[in-house]
Amino acid sequence: MSPNLKRTQWLAAAAVLLGIAAIAEISAYAEILLGERRSGYADLAPDTKAMQDDDTANPGMLWVQDGEALWNAKSGAANRACADCHDDARATMTGVAARYPAFDTKLGRPVDLEQRINLCRVERQQASAFAYESKELLSLSAFIGKQSRGEPIAPLADERLRPFLEAGREQFNRRQGQLNLSCGQCHDDNWGKRLAGSLIPQAHPTGYPLYRLEWQAVGSLQRRLRNCIVGMRAEPYEYGAPEYVSLELYLVWRARGLPIETPAVRP
Amino acid sequence: MASALINVPKKANRGDVIEIKTLISHIMETGFRHSTTGVPIPRDIITSFVCTYNNEEIFRAVLYPAIAANPFFIFTTIATESGTIEFTWRGDNGFSATESASIIVE
């Protein structure tokens, strides 16, 4: 490799890091130190870890299998499959889930992966959007997510995301609901301790959509956020609300660098 | 048909004890739950699982609501000859699913 090329790569990497740092200034809130962050996987019981680690025993893989079939199925008035434009997902979708939510220029706001899938369905396949939490949408999202397994979470250093990231950060630290709790009070200040017998995780969305033992099914990050919000006795937003996407954006920024585990298994 | 994941070794030596894993997508609704308005949710479970090896039964399970959703089994059999290993699930509301896998035994 020529020395000039190597130097260019160095500068590019430095620019990306500076860009990320510029987007997210040092926070006034008490965030978890980068070196102390850990995925919920680290605290799982051995049997649950074994369930996630074995692709032949992970129930989430049933959804991944269905997702692969959907990826290859022609759909909509355009009679097109995802594969017709995107080829083999194993090659083309690597790293994609790791950089969502991403900014959508036409809508002027970030969208998460499930919303992106539906945008493609409606605009490119001329098909109807899949309902939130439908088996089809979760299967496609799980299949695409799995192609990023092992990749570090890397939201893009896109200046247009800044106001949404700030909105998400504010939401994370705002007290809400009858219990007047903020997300940060449990997940930044008291992770590792127990709430009614359950271990409080740091809440990094490393493996979504994931198989939750409580649901006995695969569910999205939005479903999990709604659970939390209901658990705090606050009113959850409607599925697809931009508030979820801002919060998801903040959560993935907060989890940047941690590897994707989709499809994960959690209690 | 319901999505299933089967794991059977492709090849084995005659006489080896091989491990078979099966995972099938099914809600396994117990019949003991109620909706938020108090209406009971009817039972909907897989009730039987049969595995045959060249048409001879080698394993059978009778399932009750206490089997977790997306029923999962690991069991063993002796690799006797090359052929087909077939799996059949049956349950409430006429549920039926079959899968098969080939094995080469040398």
Added chain:
Amino acid sequence: MSKSPKTVATRRQFLAVAGSVASTVFVSVRHASATPASMASAIRQVTGEAVVQPGKVQLDVPPLVENGNTVSLTVSVTSPMTAADFVKSIHIFNEKNPQPNVVAFHLGPRAGRAQVSTRIRLADTQTVIAIARMSDGSFWSAKADVVVTLAACVEDL
């Protein structure tokens, strides 16, 4: 902005209250109507009047589970698994779910090894019993105690 000790203490109190509220609400929603008597009767359906001896069966369940919806279980029986001496069936029972039966496995000498793994549901902290019927008509058993913890936050359906 640094947190004053008073703020931290207030947050701890909040969480303690929140935790007890969450767990109280959750326990009242779950029901478990089986009894040791109904489990004994379900066992008798399988064994009849035969004596069930403890031994030969190993029941492998985690002593503490994160979620009662999915509990990994492995049952194995010491047996040569020959045509003359094998495990015919293994039956799993529980004492506190709404129903005492969990699953019944039917094996034979072709199994090679009497060992089966699955995932079960346990509604509450309780004892799980595995009973094996041998080809000679004898019954052997093992039991395991499992502590089941519940999720902290309820999801609205």
